[in-house]
Amino acid sequence: MSLDACKRLAARSAADLVEPGMIVGLGTGSTAAFMVERLGERVAEGLDIKAIPTSNAIEALARSLNIPLTDFATHPVLDMAIDGADEVERGSLHLIKGLGGALLREKIVARAAKRFVVMVDFTKPVDRLGARTPVPVEVVPFGWQCTSVVLGQLGAKLISPRRGPNGDLAVTDNGNLILDCDFGPIKDVQELATRLDGAVGVVEHGLFPCMATDVVVATDREIEQWTP
């Protein structure tokens, strides 16, 4: 089975956890797009839900599929958020997210949800976060070079400002920048997350410790559902 087929399998399985009447957070990324497509099919069949998207791209996809949208003013608490991830640590279910640049809105939506379902293909589970994926850190543009120095002091070995296809600094949906920070294998995810939370200039980071309530993993043969 191809990687895309695995993503689609995990995504459709996660989308099928949504029940009528739910307020649902829509994650961002290629796996999330498959999930939104499946929700679009279910809405076309009569499923009554409202959704809050985590990026402009996913909002456009949801609108194109006629998925009704809402906002936090009307629904400050979501029943479920469903999203992909870049790495999932086996056992703890800590996550790295944000290679698609949507980590800030994704974390706001996940925090507002009673249940946070993460769906991944077989390439995403790892024994320890950070060995192969940098931690994306969203920073305010003002003084980002100073913030980069602070991130180095917090242990980032290599810091790469995210750039777009034209070579310019990439700007998030929130008007910020992303610094991809290679911390190597992370021994204490919660501790690093707390340090990053306290760094001046950091808006949010892609460590999601102890947030997933369910992880749906698709291998080429089966679907597994992990809980903490």
Ligand SMILES: O=C[C@H](O)[C@H](O)[C@H](O)COP(=O)(O)O
């Ligand atoms: O900002 C992007 C998100 O955190 C994505 O959920 C994450 O990068 C996984 O994306 P994909 O499903 O495309 O691998």
